[in-house]
Amino acid sequence: MQKGIFITFEGPEGAGKTTVIQMVENMLKEKGIDVVLTREPGGISIAEQIREVILSPKNKEMDGRTEALLYAAARRQHLVEKVIPMLEQGKVVICDRFIDSSLAYQGYARGLGIEEVLGINQFAIDHLMPDLTFYLDIRPEIGLQRIEKGRSHEINRLDLEKIDFHYKVREGYKLLLNQFPNRIKEVNAEQSVDDVYNDICDVLRGFL
Ligand SMILES: Nc1ncnc2c1ncn2[C@@H]1O[C@H](COP(=O)(O)OP(=O)(O)OP(=O)(O)O)[C@@H](O)[C@H]1O
Numbered sequence: 051m052q053k054g055i056f057i058t059f060e061g062p063e064g065a066g067k068t069t070v071i072q073m074v075e076n077m078l079k080e081k082g083i084d085v086v087l088t089r090e091p092g093g094i095s096i097a098e099q100i101r102e103v104i105l106s107p108k109n110k111e112m113d114g115r116t117e118a119l120l121y122a123a124a125r126r127q128h129l130v131e132k133v134i135p136m137l138e139q140g141k142v143v144i145c146d147r148f149i150d151s152s153l154a155y156q157g158y159a160r161g162l163g164i165e166e167v168l169g170i171n172q173f174a175i176d177h178l179m180p181d182l183t184f185y186l187d188i189r190p191e192i193g194l195q196r197i198e199k200g201r202s203h204e205i206n207r208l209d210l211e212k213i214d215f216h217y218k219v220r221e222g223y224k225l226l227l228n229q230f231p232n233r234i235k236e237v238n239a240e241q242s243v244d245d246v247y248n249d250i251c252d253v254l255r256g257f258l
């Protein structure tokens with residue numbers, strides 16, 4: 051039975067999720083809260099191997115449904131091997147991306163259908179939805195510029211999609227905000243890092 055809290059961060063490329071998640075982790079640790087950071091696709095060995103296959107710029111011929119199924123497979127393994135055990139130990143689990151990425155990227159932007167992609171993901175997650183999700187909103191061209199500037203950031207197969215695809219990803223997330231208004235909280239990610247962090251802390255204070 052789940053005793054911990056499952057929090058996810060979402061957004062278009064370069065929204066600043068990794069940056070702000072680290073700040074939230076430090077803040078929670080200072081308060082003595084047991085917190086685990088993880089990411090999708092990845093977080094454990096099998097899912098990191100699937101990540102390599104999905105995101106390698108060499109795999110240009112990958113079919114959209116194959117892509118959606120691989121994300122769901124990586125998600126399943128990550129959940130059973132890491133997320134669920136950590137929640138059972140009562141930890142706060144913070145995950146960089148989760149099911150909403152599949153709904154926005156594969157369901158909406160790739161055109162596979164949000165409901166269809168939700169369907170294959172229900173099989174993978176078996177009803178384990180996040181308790182709280184932050185959606186970091188940013189215009190795609192600003193996010194992509196940030197990634198290009200950041201020297202250490204890998205440029206993956208999805209980053210290389212045309213700008214229209216990234217606009218559709220953002221539109222997809224906006225639809226999800228309407229679909230799950232209680233779970234997903236929108237934050238303006240075009241602000242300074244400190245302002246983004248403070249907005250997130252305001253929500254967390256009310257939640258934790
Ligand atoms: N609010 C901000 N203002 C300006 N630059 C930022 C801001 N937040 C993050 N950055 C910078 O933008 C780049 C991307 O940030 P980060 O890696 O945190 O984004 P991300 O959302 O995790 O990216 P991805 O799409 O790969 O998941 C980094 O170089 C980071 O320092």
Ligand SMILES: Cc1cn([C@H]2C[C@H](O)[C@@H](COP(=O)(O)O)O2)c(=O)[nH]c1=O
Pocket residue numbers: 063089090091105121147148149150151152153155156206208209
């Ligand atoms: C979980 C998930 C991710 N994606 C995409 C989003 C990004 O382009 C990459 C992950 O790279 P990041 O630098 O770690 O953000 O994968 C997706 O399309 N569908 C998903 O379910």
